[in-house]
Amino acid sequence: MEKLSTSLRNKIVCKTRFSIDHTLKCGQIFRYFIFDSYYYVPYNNSVIVLRQNNNIVYYEVFGEEIEEKELKEFLGINHDIENINNYLLQREGKLREMLTFSEGLRIVKTPTYETLISFLFSIKNSIPVITKKLNLLSEIAGDSIIVNNKKFYTFPKSSRLRSLTNKDYERLRIGYREKFLREFVGLYNEEDVISLEKKPYEEKRKILLSIKGVGEKVAQCVLLFGFSELSAFPVDVWIEMALWNYFGVKGSIKKLTEFGRNTFGEYAGYAQEYMYRYIRIKNT
DNA sequence: CGCCAGGACAGCC
DNA sequence: GGCTGTCCTGGC
Numbered sequence: 001m002e003k004l005s006t007s008l009r010n011k012i013v014c015k016t017r018f019s020i021d022h023t024l025k026c027g028q029i030f031r032y033f034i035f036d037s038y039y040y041v042p043y044n045n046s047v048i049v050l051r052q053n054n055n056i057v058y059y060e061v062f063g064e065e066i067e068e069k070e071l072k073e074f075l076g077i078n079h080d081i082e083n084i085n086n087y088l089l090q091r092e093g094k095l096r097e098m099l100t101f102s103e104g105l106r107i108v109k110t111p112t113y114e115t116l117i118s119f120l121f122s123i124k125n126s127i128p129v130i131t132k133k134l135n136l137l138s139e140i141a142g143d144s145i146i147v148n149n150k151k152f153y154t155f156p157k158s159s160r161l162r163s164l165t166n167k168d169y170e171r172l173r174i175g176y177r178e179k180f181l182r183e184f185v186g187l188y189n190e191e192d193v194i195s196l197e198k199k200p201y202e203e204k205r206k207i208l209l210s211i212k213g214v215g216e217k218v219a220q221c222v223l224l225f226g227f228s229e230l231s232a233f234p235v236d237v238w239i240e241m242a243l244w245n246y247f248g249v250k251g252s253i254k255k256l257t258e259f260g261r262n263t264f265g266e267y268a269g270y271a272q273e274y275m276y277r278y279i280r281i282k283n284t
Numbered sequence: 285c286g287c288c289a290g291g292a293c294a295g296c297c
Numbered sequence: 298g299g300c301t302g303t304c305c306t307g308g309c
Contacts, residue, residue, distance in 0.1 A: 125306080
């Protein structure tokens with residue numbers, strides 16, 4: 001068992017600070033599993049097994065193959081983090097402590113469709129509940145992949161979600177979020193998303209906000225994690241608290257979102273995640 | 285038992 | 298535009 005890290009077939013040598021743990025545990029990703037310091041992460045039609053030793057990330061992909069370039073994008077390893085951090089510190093020195101606290105955290109890039117549904121589930125729910133519901137949904141409608149005698153499920157494709165039965169929905173028990181899911185699944189069209197990718201931030205935001213169940217916060221999450229719009233700045237209750245505690249700012253979610261984007265600029269999303277992880281851990 | 289959680293929305297002004 | 302009550306479920 002101890003030898004598995006070296007038996008994981010591939011490795012990435014990170015040139016700058018990277019932390020799988022910080023990256024996965026800061027609320028961007030809900031579905032990951034940890035056994036004996038190995039991280040098992042369902043991603044599209046695969047399960048990625050990861051283990052980190054200092055700046056080396058060992059990994060192996062089960063199921064559909066994933067190119068290293070895509071894996072790096074998924075985990076944010078491709079981001080020029082030193083440049084991003086310098087940019088943020090120059091804009092706002094108060095970030096230094098939070099930034100140091102979460103060194104190695106990266107913003108992930110997750111499939112848009114899955115990201116949107118995940119954050120529909122997040123509406124007024126705690127992370128353990130979101131995770132549980134998303135895992136159940138995957139068990140109901142995803143494909144299984146077995147790794148080391150453990151069974152994992154991929155996130156369901158849109159066609160499978162469209163054919164969910166009433167009984168499936170009863171099992172899910174997601175309350176008023178059900179109508180959001182049903183409507184989104186019915187309207188979803190992959191080509192629309194692909195054409196959206198190229199459009200500017202504000203256009204994407206407007207379209208996301210037109211989806212039922214997507215308000216400012218969820219839209220910012222999809223922009224940040226799904227579309228890699230690193231200037232997006234999701235404001236939840238924690239960020240609201242952080243902005244008040246550390247910056248003395250109060251206001252509506254919309255105003256706070258604007259404040260964050262104006263204050264932290266092009267990489268506001270990173271400032272948000274640093275703040276988020278910091279205040280959550282300091283307050284629990 | 286009561287309360288509220290990593291929000292959105294309609295209805296109101 | 299901002300403010301308020303309501304919405305399902307799970308967990309404490």
